[in-house]
Amino acid sequence: MATETAAKKTAVGIDIGGTGIKGALVDLDEGTLLTDRVKVATPTGAEPPDVLKAVKEVFARLEVEDSATPLGVAFPAIVKNGRTLSAANVSDKWIGFEAEKFFEDGLGREIHFANDADVAGIAEVRYGAARGKDGLILLTTLGTGIGSALLYDGVLIPNTELGHVQRAEHKHDAEHYAAYSAMEREKLDFPKWAKRLQWYYSYLEFLFSPDLFIVGGGVSKHADEFLPLLDLHTPIVPAVHRNNAGIIGAAALAAPIREALPARTA
Incomplete structure (x- = not known):
């Protein structure tokens, strides 16, 4: 994988949903998946330790060898300054939770963390129907x-x-x-x-x-x-990116958004 993608600008996107957690390696120039999408079921109750364990499984199965590859995580909640302020279809324990630090500590790496629909919007504005x-x-x-x-x-x-x-x-x-x-x-x-x-x-x-x-x-x-x-x-x-928009948008957080935006139409 490392040889094939060495010349590409890449990042991993992981999209945490109410029923499934999915991820892939993304080509940030094209906004496309470079690997098969890995998906596991969201744990019953979706409490923080169980969700972290599932995210670790998705990331491990992607077998991304380069430790410098950026990682973006999308989550179904209001996200402000790394803290989740709501809990839609996940445990109430996420409310007021330092989620970004929790994932960074658990994964042993920096991440880019945001609301799942917001990152889908980023995917569509950079690579899709809103471009x-x-x-x-x-x-x-x-x-x-x-x-x-x-x-x-x-x-x-x-x-x-x-x-x-x-x-x-x-x-x-x-x-x-x-x-x-x-x-x-x-x-x-x-x-x-x-x-x-x-x-x-x-x-x-x-x-x-x-x-x-x-x-x-x-x-x-x-x-x-x-x-x-x-x-x-x-x-x-x-x-355009349908159910992959969360993965692509989460990965896209690793690159400056304004740099990738196209010229506005007349």
């Missing part, structure tokens, strides 16, 4: 929950957490109602699920007047089954 686009772009990841990344003229506005907008006169928030997990839990078909997505994206459209919606997460590979059913004023497209 070279002006204006306000809103990326959402539809999976166990709903993550969001807000980008203005290529600049990330972090920790938006728009999956947790509240539904008037309802007990649960948007992600409980409209995430892909809701479709699976309630055995909805795509047309029925699309009605929920219609409410969600119409509401975001009203709140932010975006120039583009990007839809990521594993279900985006089935985008032709549900995106055409939505009636919005804003263009809506699937993420």
Whole structure:
């Protein structure tokens, strides 16, 4: 592996999710995976020591021989100054937790640590559907929950957490109602699920007047089954990197973001 990738600018990205933890070695010039994606199940309860053990397993299985290869880690929580301030689909023990230092101590190396949807936004602005686009772009990841990344003229506005907008006169928030997990839990078909997505994206459209919606997460590979059913004023497209965006974006944190951004379109 070291011989094949010696001339490439590379980093490892690890994406921690509510159901799975996955990682790969990434080509930072192209925004592509240089290895097969390694994936393990997120431990039941997702408490810090168990998640760290799973991350160690993913990293070990990647067999990255160069100890200087940067490592980026994406996590499903508000992340500020290395501390996780929320806990979406993981243990409440992550709330107020010094997560970045915990992973650095456990892995014995420096890492780049950020919210999972935010790094997916970085992947799309550097290498995907938001590349070279002006204006306000809103990326959402539809999976166990709903993550969001807000980008203005290529600049990330972090920790938006728009999956947790509240539904008037309802007990649960948007992600409980409209995430892909809701479709699976309630055995909805795509047309029925699309009605929920219609409410969600119409509401975001009203709140932010975006120039583009990007839809990521594993279900985006089935985008032709549900995106055409939505009636919005804003263009809506699937993420180019789909379920790999978290890996690619986490790895991309190892390189200066502004350096890699393309020239703006007219």
